[in-house]
Amino acid sequence: MPDLPEAKPVLVTGATGRIGKVVVADLIERGYAVRATTSKPLAADGGEVDGLLEWRRFDFMVDDDWDGLVNGCCAVLHLAAELGKMERMQQVNVEATRQLAEAAERQGIAAFCYASTVSVYGSGRQRLIDETSPVLTVDRDIASQYWALDYVRMYGRTKLAGELALRAVAKRTRFTILRPAVVVDINQLIGIRDWSPIKRLLAAHRHAHHIYVGDVSDAMIWFIVRGLAGRGLPGEVEVYNLAEDDCPDPRHIDFMRKAFSVSHDRRYKSVPIPAIADWLHDFLRFRTLPLRNPLWRMRFSNQRLKEAGYRFRYGMADAQRLALSTLEKSAGIREAER
Structure with a gap:
């Protein structure tokens, strides 16, 4: 393992996002220096430095000093992506990924971890999905491949194009592509109570595909450290599903029933419709x-992740317990105030 306190910084793109905030905090806690990107203005022209954390303003739509961004780092953890605006997806999700990877190769970066998505599989004809399963057609939109809204299909295709860009660039850097399922934090678990009655009715029975954000961060850092330690061949591109579909109580209704029992909040009450109706x-x-499986019917295998030696640090069971504990405390406070 590298000497963490003296290691060069890890570049983290998308550092202000849901996953990025956790990754930055986890890296610093483990002794890594971090160079974090944001598209927002900084108070200082040259960036802001606070202990082990250095902020760099960098807009993936317009900025082009990729070598300057990467220079001096030991690894890259690429989280930045455009999720909603279709007119930005090609530049941010594909071209910027290619340019960042090329800069990593030129600057001699040892390890590069790319956050992709299970959306690259679309709506599979088979229910069990592993890393060898068919993926979307990347160069054109085929609506029948993915039962989703237009922007979601384009997000999946451009993230897959980002993966292909890494493969085209890879020569010396060790690349890891992680395909997370539905990443959630504690507030999002609790926030199921804010769903509309119709959404609760339709979605309660569904397999949630949840994976805790703390585990996503831990896995990404694990692969970065693995690459820095020289595991894998230079120029190798490894792909892993990042999912915990084999966790206990994976459906939304499973958590909702537990949440109602500790909080007595009727917003967690739901009677799920039969799966065939959904x-x-x-x-x-x-x-x-042809007929395909919606996301909620699919199951994403994490067998390759296990074979690589990674084990989830927390797991959804612990994440749910933390969410339930938070709900129970809130219910106790409300009761005491009456």
Whole structure:
């Protein structure tokens, strides 16, 4: 393992996002210096430095000093992505990823971890999905491959194009592509109570595909450290699903029932409709053939992740316990105030 306090900084793009905030904090806690990117203005022209944390303003739509961004770092953890605005996805998710990877190669970066997504699989014809399963057609939109809204399909295709860009660039740097499932924090687990009655009715029975943000951060750092330690071949590109679909109580309704029992909040009450009715709803909504599996029917294998030696630091069971504890405390405070 590298000498963490004396290591060069790890570049973290997308550092202000849901995952990025946790990754930056985890890296610093473990003794790494961090160079974090943001597109927001900084108070100092040359960036802001606070102990082990250095902020760099960098807009993936317009800035082009990729070598300057990467120079002096030991590794890159690329989280930045455009999730909603279709007109930005090609530049941010594909071109910027390619340019960042090329800079990493030129600057002799040892390890590069790219956050992709399980959306690259679209709506599979098979329910069990591993890293060898078919993926979306990357160069054109085929609506029947993914039962999703237009921007979601484009997000999946551009993230897959980002993966292919890494493969085209890879020569010396060790690249790891992680495909997370649905990343959640504690507040998002609790926030299920704010769903509309219709969404609770339709989605309660669904497999949530949740993976705790703390585990996503831990896994990404684990692979970075692995690459810095020289594991894997230079120029190698490894791909892993980052999912915990084999966790206990994986459905939304499972958590909702526990949450109601500790909080007595009726917003967690729901009677789920039969799964076949939900499937027919999706089929009629997207009207595509051949028949495929919506996301909630698919299962993402993490066997390759286990074979690499990684084990989740927390797990969804612990994340749910923390969320339930938070709800129970809040319910106790409300009761005491009455």
